[in-house]
Amino acid sequence: MGAALTRYRVIAWIVGVALILLVVIGMPLKYGFDNPVLVETVGQAHGFLYMLYLVAAFDLARRAGWPLKRMILVMLAGTVPFVSFYAERRVSAWVTAVRPEPAPEPVAPR
Amino acid sequence: MAPNPPVYYDTVSETTTRPGTLVGMKRLWTPGWIVRHAAMVVLVVAFLALGWWQVSRAAAGNAISWGYAIEWPVFAGFVVFVWWREVRQTLRAPSADDAPATAPARPAASDPATATRAEVRRPVRASRVPAATAGPDDPDLAEYNRYLRWLNDNPGARPGDYPG
Numbered sequence: 001m002g003a004a005l006t007r008y009r010v011i012a013w014i015v016g017v018a019l020i021l022l023v024v025i026g027m028p029l030k031y032g033f034d035n036p037v038l039v040e041t042v043g044q045a046h047g048f049l050y051m052l053y054l055v056a057a058f059d060l061a062r063r064a065g066w067p068l069k070r071m072i073l074v075m076l077a078g079t080v081p082f083v084s085f086y087a088e089r090r091v092s093a094w095v096t097a098v099r100p101e102p103a104p105e106p107v108a109p110r
Numbered sequence: 111m112a113p114n115p116p117v118y119y120d121t122v123s124e125t126t127t128r129p130g131t132l133v134g135m136k137r138l139w140t141p142g143w144i145v146r147h148a149a150m151v152v153l154v155v156a157f158l159a160l161g162w163w164q165v166s167r168a169a170a171g172n173a174i175s176w177g178y179a180i181e182w183p184v185f186a187g188f189v190v191f192v193w194w195r196e197v198r199q200t201l202r203a204p205s206a207d208d209a210p211a212t213a214p215a216r217p218a219a220s221d222p223a224t225a226t227r228a229e230v231r232r233p234v235r236a237s238r239v240p241a242a243t244a245g246p247d248d249p250d251l252a253e254y255n256r257y258l259r260w261l262n263d264n265p266g267a268r269p270g271d272y273p274g
Contacts, residue, residue, distance in 0.1 A: 044174060048177075051185075064273075
């Protein structure tokens, strides 16, 4: 669970930064200054990184036993600039909050 | 050590609706599920259409569109994957309406012959209970026991579904 959360947080942060680069810098450059180089490079990378984001979010949702609706909301949150960071904070809080570590169960030596 | 540890028979696997029967399929035709089926179809068609649009753009000379032409079908496939996984999970879960029907089916114990026969069930799967005494504190062993317990509690689940 901890590793899955870390994977999710790393890819969420990368995708969030790429999305902000794309929307805040790339799009004004392309449509305002006719320089599409950033959109072409970061845009492609963002698309494939978002696939990794989907996989990481799915993996975390499966391990944490989330309902389908929450999983889809978290996945969609990765597509909105700036909101993805907030979603990542919320997800981390959810996952770490509901984890009472179960006591180890020893078995009798035979 | 106790000479005869208590043995609990797993009756769940005998009483649940088998996945794949039409009775189980009815669970996939609730209003919530119809919305999910429709959403799946709409999303897949839309994503494939977007992929085809990118193919046409790429063919027209926009080289960057080849990447998007690959991405959209992958997203469509992911939608189908999540949908299929939800379907499998719904069919696998024990249904709420057959559980009470089987519980009070035990006959009255007036006739000893039928009573004994009703009590004897085919042993399906016995779950071991952990010993009350604290044994060696091995976290790997405890984790493995937890995994085995989970497998026992979830008949029909695959090891890859283990959430731990």
